[in-house]
Amino acid sequence: xxxxxxxxxxxxxxxxxxxxxxxxxxxxxxxxxxxxxxxxxxxxxxxxxxxxxxxxxxxxxxxxxxxxxxxxxxxxxxxxxxxxxxxxxxxxxxxxxxxxxxxxxxxxxxxxxxxxxxxxxxxxxxxxxxxxxxxxxxxxxxxxxxxxxxxxxxxxxxxxxxxxxxxxxxxxxxxxxxxxx
Amino acid sequence: xxxxxxxxxxxxxxxxxxxxxxxxxxxxxxxxxxxxxxxxxxxxxxxxxxxxxxxxxxxxxxxxxxxxxxxxxxxxxxxxxxxxxxxxxxxxxxxxxxxxxxxxxxxxxxxxxxxxxxxxxxxxxxxxxxxxxxxxxxxxxxxxxxxxxxxxxxxxxxxxxxxxxxxxxxxxxxxxxxxxx
Amino acid sequence: xxxxxxxxxxxxxxxxxxxxxxxxxxxxxxxxxxxxxxxxxxxxxxxxxxxxxxxxxxxxxxxxxxxxxxxxxxxxxxxxxxxxxxxxxxxxxxxxxxxxxxxxxxxxxxxxxxxxxxxxxxxxxxxxxxxxxxxxxxxxxxxxxxxxxxxxxxxxxxxxxxxxxxxxxxxxxxxxxxxxx
Amino acid sequence: xxxxxxxxxxxxxxxxxxxxxxxxxxxxxxxxxxxxxxxxxxxxxxxxxxxxxxxxxxxxxxxxxxxxxxxxxxxxxxxxxxxxxxxxxxxxxxxxxxxxxxxxxxxxxxxxxxxxxxxxxxxxxxxxxxxxxxxxxxxxxxxxxxxxxxxxxxxxxxxxxxxxxxxxxxxxxxxxxxxxx
DNA sequence: CGCTAACCGAGACGGTACGTCCCGTCTTTAC
DNA sequence: GTAAAGACGGGACGTACCGTCTCGGTTAGCG
Numbered sequence: 001x002x003x004x005x006x007x008x009x010x011x012x013x014x015x016x017x018x019x020x021x022x023x024x025x026x027x028x029x030x031x032x033x034x035x036x037x038x039x040x041x042x043x044x045x046x047x048x049x050x051x052x053x054x055x056x057x058x059x060x061x062x063x064x065x066x067x068x069x070x071x072x073x074x075x076x077x078x079x080x081x082x083x084x085x086x087x088x089x090x091x092x093x094x095x096x097x098x099x100x101x102x103x104x105x106x107x108x109x110x111x112x113x114x115x116x117x118x119x120x121x122x123x124x125x126x127x128x129x130x131x132x133x134x135x136x137x138x139x140x141x142x143x144x145x146x147x148x149x150x151x152x153x154x155x156x157x158x159x160x161x162x163x164x165x166x167x168x169x170x171x172x173x174x175x176x177x178x179x180x181x
Numbered sequence: 182x183x184x185x186x187x188x189x190x191x192x193x194x195x196x197x198x199x200x201x202x203x204x205x206x207x208x209x210x211x212x213x214x215x216x217x218x219x220x221x222x223x224x225x226x227x228x229x230x231x232x233x234x235x236x237x238x239x240x241x242x243x244x245x246x247x248x249x250x251x252x253x254x255x256x257x258x259x260x261x262x263x264x265x266x267x268x269x270x271x272x273x274x275x276x277x278x279x280x281x282x283x284x285x286x287x288x289x290x291x292x293x294x295x296x297x298x299x300x301x302x303x304x305x306x307x308x309x310x311x312x313x314x315x316x317x318x319x320x321x322x323x324x325x326x327x328x329x330x331x332x333x334x335x336x337x338x339x340x341x342x343x344x345x346x347x348x349x350x351x352x353x354x355x356x357x358x359x360x361x362x
Numbered sequence: 363x364x365x366x367x368x369x370x371x372x373x374x375x376x377x378x379x380x381x382x383x384x385x386x387x388x389x390x391x392x393x394x395x396x397x398x399x400x401x402x403x404x405x406x407x408x409x410x411x412x413x414x415x416x417x418x419x420x421x422x423x424x425x426x427x428x429x430x431x432x433x434x435x436x437x438x439x440x441x442x443x444x445x446x447x448x449x450x451x452x453x454x455x456x457x458x459x460x461x462x463x464x465x466x467x468x469x470x471x472x473x474x475x476x477x478x479x480x481x482x483x484x485x486x487x488x489x490x491x492x493x494x495x496x497x498x499x500x501x502x503x504x505x506x507x508x509x510x511x512x513x514x515x516x517x518x519x520x521x522x523x524x525x526x527x528x529x530x531x532x533x534x535x536x537x538x539x540x541x542x543x
Numbered sequence: 544x545x546x547x548x549x550x551x552x553x554x555x556x557x558x559x560x561x562x563x564x565x566x567x568x569x570x571x572x573x574x575x576x577x578x579x580x581x582x583x584x585x586x587x588x589x590x591x592x593x594x595x596x597x598x599x600x601x602x603x604x605x606x607x608x609x610x611x612x613x614x615x616x617x618x619x620x621x622x623x624x625x626x627x628x629x630x631x632x633x634x635x636x637x638x639x640x641x642x643x644x645x646x647x648x649x650x651x652x653x654x655x656x657x658x659x660x661x662x663x664x665x666x667x668x669x670x671x672x673x674x675x676x677x678x679x680x681x682x683x684x685x686x687x688x689x690x691x692x693x694x695x696x697x698x699x700x701x702x703x704x705x706x707x708x709x710x711x712x713x714x715x716x717x718x719x720x721x722x723x724x
Numbered sequence: 725c726g727c728t729a730a731c732c733g734a735g736a737c738g739g740t741a742c743g744t745c746c747c748g749t750c751t752t753t754a755c
Numbered sequence: 756g757t758a759a760a761g762a763c764g765g766g767a768c769g770t771a772c773c774g775t776c777t778c779g780g781t782t783a784g785c786g
Binding site for chain 1 (some may be wrong): 200201202203204205279280282283284285286287292295296299300303322323326327329330331332333334335336337338340341342343353354356357358
């Protein structure tokens, strides 16, 4: 709303991406925003409220791009996964993700945010898979399981290995889990 | 080695599991171990050294149980996944995992540990899948991709949702990714 | 200035008098003043800055009492010495003196303070002696030397013996050094 | 006695002279002596015992030099004062003196040592003055007072000013306090 | 136009944890 | 059997943030 509010929310995300949740410092957020410490506390009371609020900022779902009428379900699934892989490689979300995973373990508010974020993405994937399965584009199977395996592979590679999934890897992954073209 | 060393390493893991990496306090670890703060610093110098060392403790791979000679590759894969699912539900590793994921993002030592830990588990899975594929127990496919999808699903459900994979979920998952029985 | 500042300065002098310079503890000063340790460090940064500042407190010279017009130079000299003897027996200055002497050896700031304090007192004495000498109340002689001998006796007895100069001892001392009445 | 004992006593005096009583560190004394910390504690238990013992080392009175038969009492007094002035300018005693003054205020053992040291020196001076007074070399007067004034001037200038008494200053001082030649 | 209210910065305050240094005690090694 | 090495619990150091608070100063809106 007020000018400093936005500067602080942005500063909070920067801080989170830069030093993580553990070393996150209100002092430093205020400095990033070029704002007095007291102003910060006037708006958010404590660290967690600020972080939780800043995360909402990330929550704005970009409207799903108009899908061409003739896009196959497989293409759609691949798009969703490519977008996820991309988000986990480059965006601010990616930088904050490990901090979020950790914070979620400690704080119900953050947990809610993280799970909700994940749920929305996953649901889109489930829908696309279900459509493809119905159309016979994919091997028959539970679309929920498929979504876990596909999303999981992307998150797993980002969080637990040094080699995140790249866009080119996506088709192979879809082939393996949902059935060859 | 010395008595207090072990008490402190154990205390460190407890602390990590209890309050996470962000709120991890040397003060509190020393208290948990019933040991003077200076003793703690005599051994580890700072927070990260202690955590890194404590993690090595988790690193001891339990010898793979003697596999019955007649176990199928599918059974083996399912065992590995059930063990992983179990580890991510109950063990000390699970409690520390979010803290680890976060710490790994900030510290190379922890990152190395986490990736190494993940790599070893994954390799066992890859081998089992490859064997099954060779024997025709599974649908043909790249065992690396299959391992990512299977491991990924388990980690994803633990870290990003409120519903971790339970042992009973494993066969369905294996069916979906590697091919129906 | 701020409330706690004064409480801390007073506490510092108490601490200095009570346990000396060697055992002087910031922790304990803060406790004496009923103030948080961080407040103490916010104002002074470290032990020496605090002590140096606290000493300035002692530096306020009480305005010389209106000397009766008919006071002789000898009476004036005796007054000054009695005042010194008294200060070295009872006052807070006396309690801090040994600590000061030691601290002065290690720290230039304290040294400056101590020497300045001594110089001012001594100068008043030199002036009084010079006046008396000019008036023929005292035996001819260098007033600086006389001041050293008189001041010296008082400090010497305070610092190096168990028997400080008492007010009654002053006239005899003046007789011996400056000439009999 | 044992080799390390002596090294430690010497080291203690060095340390005292170097950093004073306040910053005196057992750690550092042991290091100076090239000896383990535990060896130090085996001999002295704590800081004060060590310091007290080390000071005894300084206590060895050099045998009074054979006074020439024809030396006057004034010459003797001047010799004693010159020796004192010299000791307070150069020797290890001088370096330790401020530390001693301070320690004496806190610790009875050190106080006893310091006062005793002072008493012995002063007595020699009193005797010399008394002799000179008896012989008519000095103005009549109480030799105790004279000794306080003379010793006092020397200590005062050492401890409270930046200008210690130098050997050349001695005759003038004696003239002023005990009577002109 | 001037008053009031909000928002803001600066920073004092009591607190807690950090990592460092030294204390005095003790056990364990090794010469 | 004496000395070294060094682990141990303790406690003060000076630093950095925390979250709370009071204090002036600016700006805006409203009377």
